[in-house]
Amino acid sequence: MNLGEYSESLFATICIERGYIISKPFSHETRYDLIVDVNNALHRVQVKSTDHLRKNDNQSHVGVDYTKEEVDWFAIYMKTFDCWYVLPTEVIENISQFSVKKSKKSKYDIFKNNFGFLRYGL
Numbered sequence: 469m470n471l472g473e474y475s476e477s478l479f480a481t482i483c484i485e486r487g488y489i490i491s492k493p494f495s496h497e498t499r500y501d502l503i504v505d506v507n508n509a510l511h512r513v514q515v516k517s518t519d520h521l522r523k524n525d526n527q528s529h530v531g532v533d534y535t536k537e538e539v540d541w542f543a544i545y546m547k548t549f550d551c552w553y554v555l556p557t558e559v560i561e562n563i564s565q566f567s568v569k570k571s572k573k574s575k576y577d578i579f580k581n582n583f584g585f586l587r588y589g590l
Contacts, residue, residue: 475517
């Protein structure tokens with residue numbers, strides 16, 4: 469299993485453990501990977517992942533070139549850091565790459581391992 473498939477499965481499992489209902493589109497034409505149903509509210513989630521760490525600055529990044537018309541939420545698995553960033557598209561809609569550095573504070577830290585995102589909002 470490649471990292472992308474593993475990350476989707478892991479994210480789905482974590483959501484199911486928290487009581488969310490998960491659906492996966494049959495079509496590969498969608499820009500989202502999963503639909504998360506929370507109290508009959510449907511959320512389109514794009515799951516991204518990386519195990520790459522740039523040696524020169526201890527930074528990991530993934531492409532996030534999507535719009536809020538295509539995706540509602542991102543679930544980004546940073547395998548090297550063993551953590552997730554679960555954040556709404558609006559937070560990163562004007563960037564093409566999501567980046568964090570190892571052992572350095574980030575403005576995205578409030579979204580780190582934030583699996584209550586759908587039920588409780590921002």
